[in-house]
Amino acid sequence: MRISVSSDMDEPVARSLVAALRERGHDVRPHGALRPGDDPQWAVCSEAAAREVADGTADQAVVCCWTGTGASIAANKVPGVRAALCTDAYTADGARRWNDANVLALSLRLTSQPLLTEILDAWFAGEPSADAEDRQNVDRVRLLDHGKTRM
Template structure:
């Protein structure tokens, strides 16, 4: 598969993830230059939505900033995962298309397990199709209309 990858820092964990992606035969799509975490999250999100990548992986200290930035790209469903069960569930029940991980909190072997659990879960649960479709902004919905409904 083609997997877009970006991280705002590098350590043993990010290196293990990149090595696992390449070692497992994935084509890795990476940004050409170093950027801050908001732009990196957006880069990966756009790569997935544009079809340059099948899935995305974002990493930053917490994993949260890149996840939030990726999720601002319409069509992106980025999920922060810290163990394989969460990663598998994000694919099965949320059809997550971007995996976010903390480069500070996950040991290299755990990050690789999480990555593989995510990428090795090919199809979401059909029973969740309605919920997954409902994640996207609904026709005519804006921040103002959504707030008004509460």
């Protein structure tokens, strides 16, 4: 998959993330502190990575900041993006399964190397649920991208 990755800090876990994605065979597009000369501010680089998902340049994105909160907030402002801040594998699985999340947000502070592997394993193994109620929830969220609140 084509995966955009952003981080506002050049932390070891962010570099491990890029390496792990490449090892898994993904085409990684780095942003922020991971790309020399790029603006590393979390609001800027998270949006840039998320926008590539929204415009179809990337299939998914992983956005990182120290807490993961700013990165997820910025990404979620981009219409078409469903970013989920995941701190464990169960949450990553649920984000793909129930939320059809297309952007994974990570905390550089909380994500250890073993946890990163567990989260990525769960994220990439997870398939969006075909359950009607789950699809309805995701469709309802999609409506919000267009300023609508009713089906």
